[in-house]
Structures are given as C-alpha cells and as structure tokens.
Amino acid sequence: MSSAADILASSELLAKYEPVIGLEVHVQLATRTKIFCACPTRFGDPPNTNVCPVCLGLPGALPVLNRRAVEMAVQAALALNCRINRVSRLARKNYFYPDLPKGYQISQYELPLAEHGHLEIEAGGAGRRIGITRVHIEDDAGKSVHEGFRDSDRYSYVDLNRCGTPLIEIVSEPDMRSSEEAYAYLTELKQTLQFVGVSTCDMEKGHLRCDANVSVRLKGAGEFGTKAEVKNLNSFRFLREALDYEIARQVAVLEGGGAVEQETRLYDPSTGQTAGMRTKEHAHDYRYFPEPDLLPLEISEKWLETIQASMPELPAAKRKRFIEEYGLRDYDARVLTATRPLAEYYEKAAAAAGNPVEAAKWVQGELLGRLNAEGKEITESPVPPEHIGELIRLIAEGQITGKLAKEIFPKMFATGEAPSKIVEREGLKVMGGGELEGIIDEVLEKNPTQVAQYKGGKKTVIGYFMGQVMRATKGQADPKQVNQLLRKKLG
C-alpha cells in the first residue's frame, strides 16, 4: 500500500469495506494505417506530417473504415470471449477540443462491436472471472502541446499525427474487489492482446490507457456505493497506487460521515493522490448519434469464420496444453506462456530436444536468467532454440555430462555457437573406453586398502573411488559409466 493511502485510513477501517472496481481500457490497434484514411500510424514523426484531408477533418472529407482495424478489433473481442454483434453502428461523440479536428470522435454507442465477454484472472492465489461489458472501435484524437514553444504562455500547438489512429475501448464489469485484482486483470488483458498480436500494449507510448471506476461499500452490503472515475492511470504501478489511494480516500470520507461524490478524478503520480476535476465545468453531453457517413458495420458469417480461423492459441489454452501435453508444472507453464515469442521459443526447443521437461528447465533456468540479467527479450536471445535442443540431446546420448553442459551453456550464450561445435573445439567429449578404464585401474592400484575394504563388504567406499576417478578425468567422464565400471572391476 502506498503511503498516501496509509495516512487516510487504517487497515482495520479498510477491512470493513469492500472496493468495487471496473476498468475502461483504451488500446491502440497495431494497424499500419489509420482507421478512416490511409495515413501511416507511425509514432515519432515530425508533427502534422502523417495527415490527409480525412484525418485533418477538412470540409468535404469522409471516413472509410479500415478493414484490418475491424479484423483486429474482432480478434481482440474473440480473445476476450465476447459475443460479436453481426451488425454494429459507428456513432459520433460530439465535443469541442483543438486536437479533435472534426468536432466529434467517431466511436460506437448503442450497438458496439462486441459484448458479454470475460477474462479469467488469478489474484491472491484464487481464480476469478471478470466480466467484459463491451468492446468497441473508435478513432484517437491528436495531441495538444501546451509547453516548449516560445509563445507557449499564450498559445497551444496541435499535432494531428495520432489523430485517426484506431483504438478499441474495453469496458469491464464492476467485478474487481481489490487493486490486486485490477492489476491482475490489466496484466492478463495486456498479455492476451499481445498474444493475439492486435496491439503492442506499450503503455509508455500510450498504446494502452486505463481509467477506473471505483466505489466502496460496507462488506456484505448489497448495493454499490457512489463511484468516482479515476483517470490518468498510465502505468501498472500508477494503477495500483491510484486505486489504493482512491479506496482509502472514499473509506475516509464515509467514515468521517461524508458522502462520496460522483465525479471524475485525476491521478497525480508525483503525489500519489487523486484530485477531483471541476465536474460542473467539464460536464459533457456528447450528443451521440449514428454516424451518417458510414454504413452499419456488418460482420458476415464468412468473415467471422475467417477471423476465427486466424486466431492464435490464447495464453490460457496454451498453458493448459503445456501442462497436459508436455507434463509441465502449472508454474512452469505460466512462465513459459508469458509472451507469444517465449512460448514459441520454448516449443521449438522442446521439439529439438525431444524432451519438453528438460527443455523447460533449460529455457527457464539458464536462458531466461541470463536474458533478464542483460535486459534482453526472448526475441533477442543469442542462443537459438535448436541449440538448447542439441545440448539436451548431447546429454541424453551420454556425449557430455550435465555438469559439462552447464559449463558449455555460458559459451553458447556468449558466442551463439552450437554446443557440438564448442565440445569439439575444446575437446570436452566424455571420456570412455580404454582411456577411462586405464584411469580406473590406476586409481584402484593406488588404493589397495580401500579395495580390501570394499571386498570385505563396505560397499559405501565406492563413493571414494568415484570422487578419485572424476577428479582424475577432470569431470569429463559420465558418472554412471564410472560407477558401472568400478563395480565390475571390484567384482
């Protein structure tokens, strides 16, 4: 819990109440072009360069809906277990703002693209199903720049590059009961959308934006309390801090005999607090009405089937399959399905190794540890999955020992070389045949006392011989083989 929240209400007081949280999440779809024109959605270009009459809102310009954006939105909605409305409607949301050149946003209102979905989350060791009310498509506004210009004291500047970027808004049911659950929901949502490949969900670039509806009620109370909308939750940390603060604030208000006001509050990361926006002045009547420039959006049976067929396996299904098919533990399956590239990497390594459990150990233990240490993604791994498979096979075939493999791996990571190459170059082959037998004979000859002990029935002395032989071979012998040979020679 954040300190800002601590001051407001003690944990005893908080324990009397139950928070009720719903999230509204805006996600930028990863289309190449904008939702109603052919301008690129590229980020970081000079201001007002990726624009045309349509996204500039020039007189006479008309929107044409980007088919790819609809497909991605449908993919997202399917991943969130929504029912796709076969006919939905775009609608105008009217308000004045300088970075909104048409004077309205094209969104969806009465008939959204998809409804009645859900997402399974895990928080505090328990699974929960969070309802998703609706998923709808809309266009993004531009950006107002209030600082950094010589005359910024008198003027604001507007960059319309982002204007017309496709977004989906995902509205959850008020099903979350703690900031942890909200955190888990947003995490699962992000992972799912990234898996489907419809968005990078990069919060720093604003590709994932989150607002929360928060209320509290006495535990056991049937009705919801008055909710406040908290905006500007643009990182996972902010989400949790802002929710904890807002929950504590509302509890403090109620405990102080006051009433929670229905209002929009802005989270300020520098103070860790939420503050009310002047609601009266900002009260909007958006005057929604169906967008007459666009026909109703119809998703035909055939189109929907095509989109369904293009859906990748989702994280939850993948986890289940990893457990059932590969015999992984739940925890390992969860780690290895965290992102789509990691899951794909793992599956390639497992196939190459012919041993999924071993592959999971190597990917999770050796590889991920090293990647994390260097701040690298799985896609940047210097070790291809085939090399991990090869390493596991070398062990299985008795060509190298597990111990040796652990020494080889850092070299694979450093050079990107195949393990067999490293083994060959450095002469790291497992010692066997006459050479090994010679060393064993030598060890037995040098230790007549222990040989006598063994023959006298003290079988545990074999451990002593093992150690001597392994030291003499500098670890290049297969312990199993050494053990067998010793027993044979000692009769």
Add this chain to the structure above:
Amino acid sequence: MDVAALTIDRIREDLAARRYSAAELATAALEFAQAENPKTNAYLHFCPERAMAAARRVDERLARGEDPGPLGGVPVAVKDVILTKDVRTTCASRLLEKYVPPYDATAVARLEEAGAVILGKTNCDEFAMGSSNENSAFGPVRNPVDPERVPGGSSGGSAAAVAQGTAVAALGSDTGGSIRQPASFCGVVGVTPTYGRVSRYGLTAFASSLDHVGPLARNVRDSARLLQVIAGRDPMDSTSAFAPVPDYLAGLDEDIRGLKIGLPKEYFQDLATETGDLVAAAVETLKGLGCEIREVSLPTTEYAVPCYYVICTAEASSNLARYDGVRYTIRAEDAESLIDMYRKTRGRGFGAECKRRIMLGTYVLSAGYYDAYYLKAQRVRTLISRDFQAAFEQVDALVAPVSPFPAFKLGEKIDDPLEMYLSDIYTITGDLAGIPCMSVPCGRTADGLPVGLQILTNHFQEPLMFRIAAAYERAAA
C-alpha cells in the same frame, strides 16, 4: 458565338467542326460571365487559370484526333460548397472566406476528366442552408428572370448562372430541395439523383444522410449528360452505391405511352394557385402522351417538414463543429481563452440561419431529448420511405409541384423562417426517401415567373425519370 444559347450537343458539334476551339469558347464564356455577373451575383469568384488549362487539355485531345470527352469544352459552374483544389471554396460563409482546399471533390474531378471547363464557383445560402439564397455572407443572388426576386436556394447561384447563360450547366447540392427549387424558380432543369448515386466526397457536409450532388442544366439531355459523368461508386465515400451506372441518354427519345403516373393527393391539396394550374396542365400533357394518371396517397407527408428539420439540423450541428477557428477558418484573434476563441469565432463567422440550425440540432440531440426528437424523426423518415415504396407498387413515377409558389421577392420571407421551412414541403420528402427526383420547367405565371414540374421515381430509376422528363419537355416545347 452566342454563349448563352449553347447546349452540350451543340458544343460537341462545333468543336468537332472546328468552328471554334475549346480555349476560344472558354475565353468567350469567361468574358460573358464576368460581364453579366453583376446583374445577379450568381458567381462568387471565377477561376480563369483553371478554366483555360482545362480548355487547352481539350484542344490537345482534339488536336491528337481523340474524343474531347463527353463534356469536352463545356463551360460549367460549381456551387461553392463543392471543393475545388487550389480554388477558393467559401460555402458562402465568412468562416471560409479565405479557404483554399487542397483537393478536388470527386464530382469536380470527374467533370474535368470528362473535359468540362469550370469557370468559377457559384453563390448559395451559407453552408447550403436556405431556400432563397439570401443567407449568403457575400450578398444575395438575383433571379435572372426578375432581379427583384430570389433565385431560390440553396443552389441559387448555380440555377441563376444556367438561366442567365453564364454557364451551360452547373453542379448544385440538394439536401431538402436545394437543386429542384432554384431550378424551378429560374426555369431550368435540376436533378437530385438517388442518394449514394453521386459521391459526396468533397461536398461540404450540411446533413450527411440527406446531402446530394446533382446537375442543373438548360435541358433534360444536358442534365443527363452531367449525371452520366459524375455518377458512380467512389471508394472515398462509403455511402456511394456500387450499382452500375446505366446509360442515361439511351431512353431519352422513347415515348412514355402506357406509363402509370401517380399524383400524390397530399401535394395538391392547397394548390388552388397559378402554380397548381400549371402543374395540372403538365399532367394533362402527360396524359396526352399516353400516360395513365392515378391519384395515390403519401399519408405521412404532413410530418415531413418537422421530420426533416430535426434530422438535418441534428446532423448540421455536428457537421459544422469543425469550423472552430483552430485550423483553416477565420479566427477571432482578440480571444482571452480557448472557449472565448470558439465563441467569438463562431459567433462572428456564422450567419443567423446557420446559428439557428446549429442550436436546433444541438437541442434535438441533447440528453433527454434525443428519443423524443431525433429518434422519432428517424422513425418518421422510415414511414415516409415506406409511403413511397407503397406508391411505387402502384405507379411507375410520381409527379408533383416543386414549390407551392414561384420565385418570391427578396426580403419577403427572410424574417419568417417557419414559412421559409414550410415552402420546402414538396421537395424534402424525396430527399428523406433518398429517391431520384427532378424539376423540369412547366410554364410561367402571368407575371412571367417560371414554375417547375417535379418528377420522382424509385431508387436508381433515373433512366425512367429522364425519359418522362424528356418526353414532357418535347411535348411542352
């Protein structure tokens, strides 16, 4: 050459016979139009450079022995709500006084591809809102037939230019009668095609679900030639129709014997006037041509005016939001804050009629009123469409008056917006139903004022509509 008497067919013939070049015609047409314009104020501005460049392209085609295009060399005017690249497009509004668009409307591009020579941009009611052309920020248009009278609106400048002979044909826009009513007031032909038949891309939006681009010309054939060129699917307009464009000229010379023509009784109830007599005479002519005349009923007609003014103002309030002083409009520079800048810019920039419609439209879309007004109006609109569908099961086409009265005097109705709105009664129903309809001159009153006959057919039945209009035109001549 007598520029004012030219038709498209005549120009084709003359150019083919090398009686004059397209450049000579353009020069003469520009000179004539510029000289005559002060009488009517039909044009807001001319674009001689663009016109001469277009004419030279036609001459080059002719010199290479190619076809000059279906509108090769034809001098046309374009209503100033339709965008022309690099040529000022003001929508007759102070707000866009200096606005130069960076692109052409699809209809404009298609006209020029077909060889048309755009002389200039015509006056209209501000943002096409009005029925008299008195709502222009740049002065009213005078009717060439009687300069004391209005030319109708909102495409008053386009109708006046064609009537005056300063353009052979023109583009107008029609949302509630803005092509047909001025055509009838000025004694020319005006066509509102099926909704979606002509792309709206580059037409400054007034009421998107009702806006049409259409031609005005001195005869039916020329209007059909223009529509032929501008009609057809446009990927830039999602509401433009995929249906192939038929040959609009093919049936023009056919007779109309045996066609069933319906007279909507609701349109003739209060028509014991000269207009009523002229329309009745036109019906007799159609009967004489072998048409079977039947009375039909469009019972929801009485709700059309309120229905129309709810929908069109709602859409207008949203469509006009973009003229906010931030980008391409004029801007109040003396503002203290953003809100102040919006208020001053829009307060000074919009004329009274635009403000009235923005306020009405904002009201009917407001929370708590939406269902009672906007939603109900949409339901009424559906009923009006059904009325037409039921009528077209009984008859092939409908004929009706265009306006309850001929051109009125400047200033006569400007202070009574309600009476002005009610005068759209016969034209708005066609727009609400999205069906093709047109006005053909059907004689003059004792004062010499033109009256138009309205012909309406079912969706995409423009060929039938043109065929009836052409047959009537021949018989009436």
